Amino acid sequence: MALTMHRLATLLVLLSWTLPTMASFHFNLTTVPGYFLQDDPDTDPDAFNYVSSNFGLINRTYDTDTDLDTKNTTQWQRFAYHLHHLNQESHHKTPNVTYRLLFLGRHGEGFHNAAEEKYGTKLWDCYWSLQNGDSNLTWFDAHLTTAGIKQAQVANGAWEKQIERKVPFPQSFYVSPLHRCLATAEITFKGLNATPVPFRPVVKELLRETIGIHTCDKRSPASNITASYPEYILEKGFANGTDPLWEPDARESNSMRDVRLRDLLYDIFEHDENTVLSLTAHSGAIASILNVVGHQEFALATGAMIPVLVRVEKVAGPKPEMKVDPPIGVPSCGE
Ligand SMILES: *[C@@H]1O[C@H](CO)[C@@H](O)[C@H](O)[C@H]1NC(C)=O
Ligand SMILES: *[C@@H]1O[C@H](CO)[C@@H](O)[C@H](O)[C@H]1NC(C)=O
Ligand SMILES: *[C@@H]1O[C@H](CO)[C@@H](O)[C@H](O)[C@H]1NC(C)=O
Ligand SMILES: *[C@@H]1O[C@H](CO)[C@@H](O)[C@H](O)[C@H]1NC(C)=O
Ligand SMILES: *[C@@H]1O[C@H](CO)[C@@H](O)[C@H](O)[C@H]1NC(C)=O
Ligand SMILES: *[C@@H]1O[C@H](CO)[C@@H](O)[C@H](O)[C@H]1NC(C)=O
Numbered sequence: 001m002a003l004t005m006h007r008l009a010t011l012l013v014l015l016s017w018t019l020p021t022m023a024s025f026h027f028n029l030t031t032v033p034g035y036f037l038q039d040d041p042d043t044d045p046d047a048f049n050y051v052s053s054n055f056g057l058i059n060r061t062y063d064t065d066t067d068l069d070t071k072n073t074t075q076w077q078r079f080a081y082h083l084h085h086l087n088q089e090s091h092h093k094t095p096n097v098t099y100r101l102l103f104l105g106r107h108g109e110g111f112h113n114a115a116e117e118k119y120g121t122k123l124w125d126c127y128w129s130l131q132n133g134d135s136n137l138t139w140f141d142a143h144l145t146t147a148g149i150k151q152a153q154v155a156n157g158a159w160e161k162q163i164e165r166k167v168p169f170p171q172s173f174y175v176s177p178l179h180r181c182l183a184t185a186e187i188t189f190k191g192l193n194a195t196p197v198p199f200r201p202v203v204k205e206l207l208r209e210t211i212g213i214h215t216c217d218k219r220s221p222a223s224n225i226t227a228s229y230p231e232y233i234l235e236k237g238f239a240n241g242t243d244p245l246w247e248p249d250a251r252e253s254n255s256m257r258d259v260r261l262r263d264l265l266y267d268i269f270e271h272d273e274n275t276v277l278s279l280t281a282h283s284g285a286i287a288s289i290l291n292v293v294g295h296q297e298f299a300l301a302t303g304a305m306i307p308v309l310v311r312v313e314k315v316a317g318p319k320p321e322m323k324v325d326p327p328i329g330v331p332s333c334g335e
């Protein structure tokens with residue numbers, strides 16, 4: 001396990017090659033509440049429907065509305081103007097602060113989700129998740145089930161509707177390297193009239209699900225990703241060959257995953273000046289992102305999406321230390 005931790009740490013350093021090794025700055029990330037229902041403690045994640053609620057956009061006024069002819073503008077248009085204004089104002093007054101709108105999408109149902117349901121979480125974690133599949137299902141680097149494809153199509157329809165309502169559309173697209181996310185991003189965004197042609201999301205190693213033990217979270221070689229999605233862009237430094245991070249006997253702890261997703265956000269905020277960013281990922285990865293931007297917990301169903309407005313402040317000094325628990329071994333199937 002010590003070796004595993006070391007190997008993971010080394011790879012994370014390699015992957016974050018673009019961050020200075022003696023980082024002379026970092027980012028203070030905070031969720032800006034009051035714009036989306038999902039950051040309201042009174043919203044019940046289990047009952048919440050992102051499709052029928054304009055993605056959760058709160059119906060409200062903004063102090064910047066007075067600049068607009070509000071009689072003929074949508075809520076999204078007024079929100080987009082407000083966001084633009086927040087960034088313009090901070091550009092002048094606090095140049096180290098930007099406001100970013102993240103759309104965090106979870107992949108549709110994969111064969112691993114179906115298998116966990118079939119066997120129950122206990123047997124899944126102690127035995128079946130270690131296998132590549134059973135006699136009926138394959139869940140190595142799990143692909144989408146028919147239901148998962150439908151969920152991504154629902155997301156596509158939801159985006160189409162919100163585009164009509166003038167949602168600020170993502171300017172950058174990031175995707176986990178696991179097949180269920182590569183497919184979900186394509187089904188969700190490709191072909192929408194706001195999506196650039198060709199659709200070229202950037203595949204980010206660090207955006208993947210909790211690493212280790214579960215074969216569904218082991219990624220395919222870069223050559224397979226490129227052959228399957230020729231238009232997708234592998235980020236610079238993306239490892240060739242087989243998965244360099246996955247270990248058969250050690251699974252990342254939640255706190256290790258938090259650090260990884262924080263570093264992913266640091267990388268994105270350092271190198272991408274766009275305001276509206278789409279990230280297609282996983283329940284665990286999204287839980288970590290929400291945690292490191294100070295958002296309340298908000299579990300997403302397969303195929304669901306959550307918008308988060310994040311205040312990103314560039315601060316001098318090294319990255320803050322985070323408490324990290326060791327990786328976890330395979331649980332016993334015994335009583
Ligand atoms: C981070 O930003 C928040 C929001 O502006 C602020 O309240 C907090 O003090 C900042 N934290 C640090 C460590 O700078
Ligand atoms: C949103 O607000 C507008 C006017 O402020 C109102 O007409 C409309 O019914 C509201 N919609 C919802 C879903 O509350
Ligand atoms: C509202 O804006 C739409 C275009 O976005 C335009 O077609 C329509 O005529 C406008 N209506 C009014 C009352 O200004
Ligand atoms: C595979 O599917 C068949 C037919 O649906 C079923 O009878 C069998 O029990 C399944 N096997 C497993 C391991 O799920
Ligand atoms: C990629 O790997 C999957 C197995 O995970 C396989 O089904 C698929 O055919 C491969 N695609 C290409 C283009 O090699
Ligand atoms: C992966 O292989 C490609 C083509 O062979 C090469 O251009 C690239 O530099 C390699 N990437 C790494 C990280 O080794």
Ligand SMILES: *[C@@H]1O[C@H](CO)[C@@H](O)[C@H](O)[C@H]1NC(C)=O
Nearest residue numbers: 024025094095096314315316
């Ligand atoms: C802005 O960031 C730079 C590092 O890039 C830092 O030197 C400076 O102190 C920061 N300014 C403020 C006001 O925090």
